[in-house]
Amino acid sequence: MITREKLAGGLAFLFAAAAAPLAPEWVVSLATIAFANALVVLGLVVLWRTGLVSFGQALYYCIGAYTVALIVRWSGFTDAFALVALGGVGAGIVAALVGFLLARYREIFFAMLSLALSMILYGVLVKTETLGSTDGFSVSTPSFLGYRPHGEALGLSLYWFTLAIDAVAAVLVGAYFRSVAGSLATPIRDNEIRVEFLGVSVTRIIHTKVVIAGVLGGLGGALAALTIGHVDPAMSYWTTSGGFVFVTILAGAGSVAAAFVGSLVFEMVRSFAVDIMPGLWQMVLGSVLLLTILFLPDGLGSLVARLRKREEAKP
Amino acid sequence: MSLYVRIPFALAALASAAAIAPAHAQQAPIKIGIVSFLTGPAASPFGIPGRNGAEIVLEAFNAGKAPAPFDKVGFGGTKLEAKYVDEAGSVQNVVTEFRNLVQRDQVDAVVGYISSGSCLAVAPVADELKALTVFYDCGTPRIFEEKARSYVFRVSPHATMDGVGAARYLVAKKKNLTSFSGINQNYAWGQDSWRDFAGAMKVLAPKATADKVLFPKLFAGEYGAEISTLLTSKSQAVHTSFWNGDLESFTYQQSARGLDKRMTIIMTTGEAGMWRMRDKLPDGTIIGGRGANGPLARDTDINKWFHQIYMDRYNTPPTYPAYQMAQSLLGLKLAYEKAKKGDAKPTTDEIAAAFKGIEFTGPAGHVKMALGNGHQGITETAYGTYKFNKQKNMPEIVDIMRFPAECVNPPAGIDADKWIADGMKGAKC
Numbered sequence: 245m246i247t248r249e250k251l252a253g254g255l256a257f258l259f260a261a262a263a264a265p266l267a268p269e270w271v272v273s274l275a276t277i278a279f280a281n282a283l284v285v286l287g288l289v290v291l292w293r294t295g296l297v298s299f300g301q302a303l304y305y306c307i308g309a310y311t312v313a314l315i316v317r318w319s320g321f322t323d324a325f326a327l328v329a330l331g332g333v334g335a336g337i338v339a340a341l342v343g344f345l346l347a348r349y350r351e352i353f354f355a356m357l358s359l360a361l362s363m364i365l366y367g368v369l370v371k372t373e374t375l376g377s378t379d380g381f382s383v384s385t386p387s388f389l390g391y392r393p394h395g396e397a398l399g400l401s402l403y404w405f406t407l408a409i410d411a412v413a414a415v416l417v418g419a420y421f422r423s424v425a426g427s428l429a430t431p432i433r434d435n436e437i438r439v440e441f442l443g444v445s446v447t448r449i450i451h452t453k454v455v456i457a458g459v460l461g462g463l464g465g466a467l468a469a470l471t472i473g474h475v476d477p478a479m480s481y482w483t484t485s486g487g488f489v490f491v492t493i494l495a496g497a498g499s500v501a502a503a504f505v506g507s508l509v510f511e512m513v514r515s516f517a518v519d520i521m522p523g524l525w526q527m528v529l530g531s532v533l534l535l536t537i538l539f540l541p542d543g544l545g546s547l548v549a550r551l552r553k554r555e556e557a558k559p
Numbered sequence: 560m561s562l563y564v565r566i567p568f569a570l571a572a573l574a575s576a577a578a579i580a581p582a583h584a585q586q587a588p589i590k591i592g593i594v595s596f597l598t599g600p601a602a603s604p605f606g607i608p609g610r611n612g613a614e615i616v617l618e619a620f621n622a623g624k625a626p627a628p629f630d631k632v633g634f635g636g637t638k639l640e641a642k643y644v645d646e647a648g649s650v651q652n653v654v655t656e657f658r659n660l661v662q663r664d665q666v667d668a669v670v671g672y673i674s675s676g677s678c679l680a681v682a683p684v685a686d687e688l689k690a691l692t693v694f695y696d697c698g699t700p701r702i703f704e705e706k707a708r709s710y711v712f713r714v715s716p717h718a719t720m721d722g723v724g725a726a727r728y729l730v731a732k733k734k735n736l737t738s739f740s741g742i743n744q745n746y747a748w749g750q751d752s753w754r755d756f757a758g759a760m761k762v763l764a765p766k767a768t769a770d771k772v773l774f775p776k777l778f779a780g781e782y783g784a785e786i787s788t789l790l791t792s793k794s795q796a797v798h799t800s801f802w803n804g805d806l807e808s809f810t811y812q813q814s815a816r817g818l819d820k821r822m823t824i825i826m827t828t829g830e831a832g833m834w835r836m837r838d839k840l841p842d843g844t845i846i847g848g849r850g851a852n853g854p855l856a857r858d859t860d861i862n863k864w865f866h867q868i869y870m871d872r873y874n875t876p877p878t879y880p881a882y883q884m885a886q887s888l889l890g891l892k893l894a895y896e897k898a899k900k901g902d903a904k905p906t907t908d909e910i911a912a913a914f915k916g917i918e919f920t921g922p923a924g925h926v927k928m929a930l931g932n933g934h935q936g937i938t939e940t941a942y943g944t945y946k947f948n949k950q951k952n953m954p955e956i957v958d959i960m961r962f963p964a965e966c967v968n969p970p971a972g973i974d975a976d977k978w979i980a981d982g983m984k985g986a987k988c
Binding site (some may be wrong): 268269270273274277370371373376377378379381382385388394398468472473474476478479484487498511514515518519522523524525526 | 597598614643644645647648649650651652654655656658659661662663672675676679680682683684687699700705745746747748750751800
C-alpha cells in the first residue's frame with residue numbers, strides 16, 4: 245500500500261511540474277502560493293495527529309517571511325535557496341524556544357497560547373514604523389544560484405522551486421509519520437499516560453512536533469514572501485492562522501498529500517468565489533467549510549480512503 | 560453524499576482553470592478592473608462609495624454624457640466594461656486577484672485600492688506585468704518615493720497633504736495655540752497621519768507642543784481611557800485620522816463627556832462620516848476630506864454634474880472616495896484619448912507615456928501629475944468647520960479655507976517626510 249501511495253505522489257508531483265509551462269501564468273502564480281501555504285498546513289497536520297491545534301501558526305509563517313524580507317532589505321542578498329533555508333531555520337529556532345513552553349500544554353490551552361505568541365509578534369511589527377507598520381514593505385525578486393529570471397520565467401522558477409521544497413518536505417514528513425515518534429501521534433492523542441508508561445517522553449515528542457511545524461511554517465512564509473514580493477504584519481495576525489486551520493480541516497490529517505491538494509482546492513475556491521461573487525465570497529468559503537465538516541469530517545484526504553474501501557468491497 | 564459535495568469542488572476548480580479570456584477583437588470593449596473594499600470594515604465608508612463612483616462615471620462615459628472635454632463615448636469612442644473585485648483579504652489575496660485581472664481577465668487597466676499595504680504590494684507586480692494601474696484612495700507617499708514606477712499612476716494626492724493642510728488650517732484659525740494632542744489608530748495610516756500633522760505643526764507653530772499622543776488599537780471601539788487622558792490635557796486642539804466605526808464611536812463617547820467643549824477636534828477624514836453622524840457630530844469640528852472633495856469641492860459645473868448623477872442614483876451625496884474614483888477615471892480617460900491615434904487601440908506603453916504629467920480639471924478641482932516623475936497627482940486641498948444646519952436639517956461645512964497644491968505638497972523629487980522635517984521649504988501658499 246505504501247509503495248502505491250509513493251508512486252501516486254511521485255506521479256502527481258511530476259505532473260504538477262510538467263504541466264506548469266502549459267498552464268496560464270495566473271494559474272501558476274495561484275498554485276505557487278497554494279503550495280507555499282501547503283507547507284504551513286503540513287505543519288498543522290503534524291500537530292493535528294497528536295490532537296493539537298495551533299491557532300498561532302502564522303507566527304512561524306511571519307518569521308519566515310520577515311527573515312527573508314529583512315535579509316534582502318538590509319544586505320541585498322537574493323539567492324532563493326539560502327533565503328528560504330534561513331527563513332526555515334529562523335522559524336525553527338523560535339519554535340524550539342517557545343516549544344519549551346508550548347509542549348507542556350494541550351487542547352484549548354495550546355491553541356490559545358500559540359495564538360497569543362503570534363499576536364505578540366503582530367503587535368511588535370505594527371509598532372515598528374521603520375518597517376512600514378501595517379503597510380509592510382516589498383521584497384525584491386529572488387535569484388536562483390546566480391540565475392535571475394524575469395516575467396514568466398520568474399513565475400515558473402518560483403513555482404518549480406516551491407514544488408521541489410514541497411516534495412522534499414513531503415518525503416521527510418512522510419518518513420517521520422512512519423517512524424516510531426511519528427507513529428506515536430495517535431496514541432498520544434488517545435492516552436498520554438499510557439505512552440509515558442511505554443518509556444517515552446510525551447513532552448519531548450510534542451516539542452519535536454512544534455519544531456517540525458515551525459520549520460515548515462517558516463519555509464512556507466519564506467516562499468510566500470518571495471512569491472508575493474511583499475510582507476506585512478497581517479501575516480502574523482490570528483486570522484491568517486485561522487485560514488491555515490481552515491485548510492487543514494478541509495484537507496484532513498489523513499495523508500501528507502491531502503495538505504497540498506487541500507491548499508490548492510482552497511485557493512481555487514477562494515479565487516473562483518471572488519470572481520463570481522465579489523461581495524459574498526466569504527460566504528462561499530464558509531459554506532464549503534460547513535459542507536466539508538458535515539459530509540467529510542476527515543477532510544478531502546479521506547475521499548481516497550473511501551474510494552479504496554469501496555474498491556476493496558467489490559467481489 | 561460525498562460525491563455530491565465533490566462535484567462542485569471539481570467544477571469550481573475546472574471552471575477557474577479553464578476560464579482563459581479569449582483574445583481581443585478590435586471592436587471589443589475596453590475592460591477595466593475596479594478593485595475596492597466590497598466587504599469588511601472599510602467597505603461602507605470607502606469601498607462602496609468608491610465602487611459606486613466608478614459605476615456611475617463609467618455609465619456616463621459609455622452614454623457619452625459626461626461634460627466636455629470628457630464627452631467622447633467610452634474611451635475615445637470604444638465602450639467600457641467594468642469588472643468589480645473585492646480588496647478584502649490578505650495582501651497575498653490582493654496580489655493574486657490583481658494577477659487574475661491582468662492575466663486571466665486580460666483587463667486593459669486596473670483602477671482601485673484603498674489600503675496602502677495593497678498599493679505597495681501591487682505596484683511592483685503591475686510594473687512586472689506591464690499592466691496599467693491607477694491607485695485611487697491609498698495614501699502613502701512611499702509608492703513613488705521608494706521606487707520609480709512605469710505603469711502605476713495615482714491621480715489622487717497622497718496623504719501628506721492631509722496632515723499639512725490640517726496644520727495650516729488650525730494655525731490660521733487658532734492664533735494662540737500652545738498645545739495640541741492626537742488620537743490615532745495604531746497602524747500605518749494612523750501613525751503616518753500623526754507624523755505628518757505633528758511635523759507640520761512643528762514648522763508652522765514652533766511654540767506649540769504636542770501633549771497627549773495616543774495610539775489606541777485599530778477598531779478598539781471603546782475610548783473611555785483615552786478621553787479621560789485628553790480631558791486632563793490643556794491642549795486647545797486634538798488631531799484624529801479615525802474613520803468609520805472608530806470615528807463614530809469616538810465622537811459619541813467624547814460628546815457624552817464634553818471633550819469637544821474643551822478642545823477643537825480635527826478630523827482629517829471627517830467628511831466621509833458626516834452624512835451618517837449628522838447632528839451627533841459637534842459643531843465647530845474641523846473637517847477634512849482628503850482634498851477638496853464633497854462639500855469642500857469648488858462649485859464648478861463638472862462638480863455639480865458629478866454630485867447630481869451620484870445623488871440621483873444613490874440618494875446620498877458622494878463622499879471623498881467617490882470623488883477620488885471619479886478623478887482617477889477621468890485622468891485615465893484623458894490619457895487614453897491622448898494616446899489614441901486613428902482607430903487603433905493604443906498600447907499600454909503609449910497610454911502610460913500620455914498619462915505622465917497630464918493636467919486636467921475634475922469634480923475635485925485641478926489635478927497636475929507633478930510628483931513621482933509625472934505619476935503622482937497633486938491638487939489643492941481644503942479644510943472647513945462643521946455646522947449642522949437645523950433649518951435645512953443638513954450637515955454643512957462653513958469657513959472653508961483653500962490651500963494651493965504647491966502649498967501642501969512637497970516639490971517634485973523631495974520625499975514627503977524629509978520635506979516636512981526640513982521646514983516645508985519651497986511651499987507656495
